[in-house]
Amino acid sequence: MSEPVLEVEDLRVDLRTPRGTAHVVNGLSYTVGRGETVAVVGESGSGKSVSVLALLGLLPSRTATVTGRAALQGEDLLTMSKNRLREVRGPGVGMVFQDPMTSLNPVLTIGRQLAEAVRAHGESSKAAARERAVDLLREVGLPDPDRAVDRYPHQLSGGMRQRVIIAIALANSPALLIADEATTALDVTVQAQIIELVDRLQEDHGTGVVWITHDLGVVAGIADRVLVMYGGRCVEDGTVDDVLERPAHPYTRGLLGALPDLAEETGDGEVPDLATVPGVPPPPTDLPEGCVFWPRCPVRSDPRCETEQPPLDLVGGPLLTKGDGLPHRAATWCREGDDRWT
Amino acid sequence: MTGQPYPEPAASPTATEAGREPSLRPARPRWRETLGLLARNPTAAGAATVLVLVALVAVFDQQLAPEGPNEISVEDRLQPPSTEHWFGTDDLGRDVLSRIILGASVSLRVGFTAVGIALVVGTLIGLLAGYYGKWVDDVLMRFMDVIFAFPAVLLAIAVLAVRGPGPTNTAIAIAVVYVPIFARVTRASVLGVREEVYVRASRSVGASDLRLLTRHILPNAAPPIIVQTSISLAFAVLAEAALSFLGLGTQPPNPSWGLMLAEGRGYIELAWWIAFFPGMAIFLVVLCFNLLGDGLRDVLDPRQRTAMGGGR
Amino acid sequence: MGGYLLRRVGQAAVVLVGVSVVVFGLLQLVPGDPIRLALGTRFSQETYDALLERSGLDQPVLQQYVTWAGNALTGDLGVSFRSGEPVTQLVLERLPATLTLAFASILVALLIAVPLGTLSALRPRSVVDRGATVLSQFGISVPDFWMAIVLILIFAGTLGWLPSGGYVPLTEDPLGWLQRLILPAIVTGVVSGSVITRFVRSSVLEVLGQDHVRTAQAKGMATRQVLGWHVLRNALLPLVTVTGVQLAYLLSGVVVVEIVFAWPGLGQLALQSVQARDYPVLQGAVLLFALVFLVINLVVDLLYSVIDPRIARR
Ligand SMILES: Nc1ncnc2c1ncn2[C@@H]1O[C@H](COP(=O)(O)OP(=O)(O)OP(=O)(O)O)[C@@H](O)[C@H]1O
Ligand code: SF4
Ligand SMILES: [Mg+2]
Numbered sequence: 001m002s003e004p005v006l007e008v009e010d011l012r013v014d015l016r017t018p019r020g021t022a023h024v025v026n027g028l029s030y031t032v033g034r035g036e037t038v039a040v041v042g043e044s045g046s047g048k049s050v051s052v053l054a055l056l057g058l059l060p061s062r063t064a065t066v067t068g069r070a071a072l073q074g075e076d077l078l079t080m081s082k083n084r085l086r087e088v089r090g091p092g093v094g095m096v097f098q099d100p101m102t103s104l105n106p107v108l109t110i111g112r113q114l115a116e117a118v119r120a121h122g123e124s125s126k127a128a129a130r131e132r133a134v135d136l137l138r139e140v141g142l143p144d145p146d147r148a149v150d151r152y153p154h155q156l157s158g159g160m161r162q163r164v165i166i167a168i169a170l171a172n173s174p175a176l177l178i179a180d181e182a183t184t185a186l187d188v189t190v191q192a193q194i195i196e197l198v199d200r201l202q203e204d205h206g207t208g209v210v211w212i213t214h215d216l217g218v219v220a221g222i223a224d225r226v227l228v229m230y231g232g233r234c235v236e237d238g239t240v241d242d243v244l245e246r247p248a249h250p251y252t253r254g255l256l257g258a259l260p261d262l263a264e265e266t267g268d269g270e271v272p273d274l275a276t277v278p279g280v281p282p283p284p285t286d287l288p289e290g291c292v293f294w295p296r297c298p299v300r301s302d303p304r305c306e307t308e309q310p311p312l313d314l315v316g317g318p319l320l321t322k323g324d325g326l327p328h329r330a331a332t333w334c335r336e337g338d339d340r341w342t
Numbered sequence: 343m344t345g346q347p348y349p350e351p352a353a354s355p356t357a358t359e360a361g362r363e364p365s366l367r368p369a370r371p372r373w374r375e376t377l378g379l380l381a382r383n384p385t386a387a388g389a390a391t392v393l394v395l396v397a398l399v400a401v402f403d404q405q406l407a408p409e410g411p412n413e414i415s416v417e418d419r420l421q422p423p424s425t426e427h428w429f430g431t432d433d434l435g436r437d438v439l440s441r442i443i444l445g446a447s448v449s450l451r452v453g454f455t456a457v458g459i460a461l462v463v464g465t466l467i468g469l470l471a472g473y474y475g476k477w478v479d480d481v482l483m484r485f486m487d488v489i490f491a492f493p494a495v496l497l498a499i500a501v502l503a504v505r506g507p508g509p510t511n512t513a514i515a516i517a518v519v520y521v522p523i524f525a526r527v528t529r530a531s532v533l534g535v536r537e538e539v540y541v542r543a544s545r546s547v548g549a550s551d552l553r554l555l556t557r558h559i560l561p562n563a564a565p566p567i568i569v570q571t572s573i574s575l576a577f578a579v580l581a582e583a584a585l586s587f588l589g590l591g592t593q594p595p596n597p598s599w600g601l602m603l604a605e606g607r608g609y610i611e612l613a614w615w616i617a618f619f620p621g622m623a624i625f626l627v628v629l630c631f632n633l634l635g636d637g638l639r640d641v642l643d644p645r646q647r648t649a650m651g652g653g654r
Numbered sequence: 655m656g657g658y659l660l661r662r663v664g665q666a667a668v669v670l671v672g673v674s675v676v677v678f679g680l681l682q683l684v685p686g687d688p689i690r691l692a693l694g695t696r697f698s699q700e701t702y703d704a705l706l707e708r709s710g711l712d713q714p715v716l717q718q719y720v721t722w723a724g725n726a727l728t729g730d731l732g733v734s735f736r737s738g739e740p741v742t743q744l745v746l747e748r749l750p751a752t753l754t755l756a757f758a759s760i761l762v763a764l765l766i767a768v769p770l771g772t773l774s775a776l777r778p779r780s781v782v783d784r785g786a787t788v789l790s791q792f793g794i795s796v797p798d799f800w801m802a803i804v805l806i807l808i809f810a811g812t813l814g815w816l817p818s819g820g821y822v823p824l825t826e827d828p829l830g831w832l833q834r835l836i837l838p839a840i841v842t843g844v845v846s847g848s849v850i851t852r853f854v855r856s857s858v859l860e861v862l863g864q865d866h867v868r869t870a871q872a873k874g875m876a877t878r879q880v881l882g883w884h885v886l887r888n889a890l891l892p893l894v895t896v897t898g899v900q901l902a903y904l905l906s907g908v909v910v911v912e913i914v915f916a917w918p919g920l921g922q923l924a925l926q927s928v929q930a931r932d933y934p935v936l937q938g939a940v941l942l943f944a945l946v947f948l949v950i951n952l953v954v955d956l957l958y959s960v961i962d963p964r965i966a967r968r
Contacts, residue, residue, distance in 0.1 A: 496943055600797075632795050
């Protein structure tokens with residue numbers, strides 16, 4: 001296998017808050033290969049956004065401490081020089097931000113904001129950048145792109161703004177695309193169009209994609225692998241099939257609505273969205289010892305649950321790894337086949 | 343417009359969530375707590391201490407002043423600061439320190455009277471405008487706009503020109519200038535609390551307007567008004583000095599800081615102390631009221647509804 | 655845009671009517687006979703009668719106001735009780751000096767506030783930030799007339815670099831004009847600049863925390879560009895309003911500073927007319943000041959709508 005696009009190792013993010021230090025990301029590791037799509041799922045507040053913002057150095061530098069390693073095509077993003085990081089932002093990593101309402105500058109036209117992305121990484125003239133901006137807007141399916149370039153964000157709907165943000169992220173055909181809830185505000189047709197656009201980018205450029213979402217339909221449709229986050233940790237990862245069909249972590253099962261006593265029945269249709277798990281996640285300023293999930297865990301089958309943090313281990317041992325060779329791992333003391341596991 | 347505070351670079355979802363919580367209970371200012379918080383703010387506490395000292399000096403000025411305000415002595419003219427005359431003497435041989443001590447009460451009295459009037463009138467106008475809205479609001483606030491359109495000192499000058507000089511008229515002149523500011527701050531504050539849950543709740547159980555205004559709205563709208571009061575005192579002291587300096591406020595031979603500055607101005611190259619020390623006295627008091635205002639703002643008005651930048 | 659403009663102009667017009675009533679009322683509130691007060695003890699009956707005739711003070715109040723306001727609309731503000739010269743001419747002569755000082759002061763204020771406020775916001779709690787906080791607190795609290803005296807003492811007296819006051823028209827002696835403008839503009843500018851510095855600091859801090867700044871950074875734009883185009887442009891919006899509000903205080907400072915520096919503007923004229931009990935001239939000066947305030951404020955509002963696309967299209 002060729003060199004992965006992104007290799008994250010033991011990423012940790014601490015944020016200084018008035019209420020103490022928030023341990024928002026706690027030893028996250030994952031890999032995104034060329035042309036691969038990794039879906040990141042997890043409840044609100046599990047640290048998804050923070051973990052990706054940290055990669056590009058976009059957290060407030062006065063309050064955030066980021067440690068670990070995050071290699072983009074072999075080059076560590078966390079230690080690179082400011083200048084190099086600036087070069088990488090855009091062509092190296094394109095990022096689609098979560099909140100389309102606030103992520104665009106209200107006093108500049110969207111054409112200008114797109115053109116900036118183009119011109120930050122090339123000598124292209126104003127006119128050329130504008131043309132490229134129109135093309136990009138067309139590609140993300142914005143109606144009437146020639147006129148839209150001269151609009152201000154407040155003149156566009158939420159879905160339209162989200163497409164503008166996607167266009168900005170794609171402007172430099174990035175090696176890695178990070179999409180944080182990129183299609184939440186979009187209707188199904190536009191969503192399909194965007195997904196197809198990203199697919200094409202992956203084919204043409206081998207772009208790796210990190211796709212943060214709550215939408216299991218999207219996960220099933222586009223992801224190669226899934227990473228489940230809880231309390232700033234990866235609690236389970238594996239292929240889409242493994243994780244969605246054979247979830248190993250009680251939290252994942254709760255999210256999927258697989259455990260009857262954890263979540264309401266989702267009916268016989270497909271799983272449309274994450275189910276809700278009873279209880280609330282622990283505040284990142286005050287994480288429990290042992291397994292982060294234990295206060296909410298209905299299984300809690302092991303004495304170590306409350307004292308010792310379970311490592312991210314292969315599910316069912318190496319022999320049970322599925323045929324495609326990609327590992328399926330979960331961080332829990334309980335194991336399928338374990339008789340306490342019901 | 344709302345003056346923005348010194349916010350931490352926001353983006354913290356926790357912070358915004360907290361901001362959205364509907365307050366179900368009137369957040370009455372708790373005096374003990376407020377004072378405690380203020381005491382822990384060293385700048386504000388220091389400023390408050392200095393102001394208390396100045397107030398004491400003003401009250402006991404007769405006992406404290408080494409000499410009378412108008413003890414003229416020709417042989418002591420234009421003496422530089424010395425152990426005998428700490429702040430030197432002026433062109434008539436009067437002791438500058440004594441005159442500063444005796445001038446304190448004038449400055450403070452005019453300041454407090456002016457702000458007292460402006461506070462009562464302005465708050466009332468703001469309450470009515472904010473609570474009743476509609477045409478009441480329009481008429482009252484347009485009227486406030488009219489007063490606000492005149493440069494403060496010029497308006498005060500005009501009032502004094504019509505009513506004649508003297509401390510009472512000076513206080514009235516300054517009060518006129520500051521009414522619109524209290525009205526605006528109060529109105530904004532009232533608009534903020536008018537629709538709060540508990541106000542609507544009391545209204546639905548049939549509380550009278552007067553009861554609502556005095557029991558619910560005013561206490562909750564009070565923090566910015568208190569902050570504004572401290573800041574306005576700074577302005578009032580400054581304005582009294584300016585008007586006296588221009589010859590329209592306190593009249594000679596009464597001691598007043600602004601007047602002393604004007605008198606010392608002609609001797610500035612010969613005897614800098616005559617104008618310098620009264621200027622320092624004004625500066626110190628104004629600074630302390632402003633610092634106290636800032637401290638109060640931090641404690642009472644985290645949403646910063648008061649106009650920033652103090653009394654100017 | 656058109657609607658917004660019209661509404662703002664309408665509001666200003668209403669305020670202007672109120673202003674005219676207040677200014678007119680000034681003369682009515684004078685205890686005693688204002689003409690007699692102005693003329694002193696020795697005057698001829700003809701002068702008195704002529705002034706009474708011209709000012710119409712013997713008419714009923716309402717009629718007086720209507721006549722006065724009507725005349726004012728045509729640019730006739732009556733005559734000075736002292737010299738008999740038309741008030742309009744007297745105040746218009748002084749207007750350029752006042753406007754020059756006002757604009758120079760705003761310029762100084764912004765030149766202080768924008769860089770200092772931005773720097774403090776970029777490095778909160780740093781030495782620069784703390785220094786700026788202390789300085790602005792001083793600038794807000796210092797009596798402007800006292801600062802004027804101290805500056806005169808230093809720069810005109812001890813150092814002898816600048817004249818201690820006065821005015822020469824720009825057209826006659828550009829250097830002399832500038833030399834005489836510097837100190838007064840600094841005094842008023844420092845005071846307003848101190849207030850504005852705090853606003854710039856807080857609004858830059860706020861914008862820095864907004865999501866769209868992150869988007870701009872993520873594009874790989876240079877920090878300088880992000881600051882210039884994205885942060886400052888947004889931070890400018892509240893700054894424009896603050897400068898508008900500050901204008902009221904700034905003009906107030908101009909009045910005082912004009913007097914200390916013998917700057918022949920409206921403020922000096924106002925004080926002179928008070929001393930001479932020349933009420934029509936005082937009225938004229940006060941009215942013109944309010945007019946200047948309203949016009950600049952209107953311009954600021956329109957400027958705001960140009961900078962902020964969200965308002966312009968409302
Ligand atoms: N700038 C910040 N300062 C302090 N705490 C923060 C900051 N940003 C995020 N947090 C905290 O970090 C935790 C993780 O937030 P994050 O935004 O990464 O969640 P998320 O998984 O993206 O959730 P969502 O699905 O709602 O987007 C939350 O508890 C949040 O309160
Ligand atoms: S380790 Fe224990 S508490 Fe944690 S998920 Fe597994 S069973 Fe639940
Ligand atoms: Mg998020």
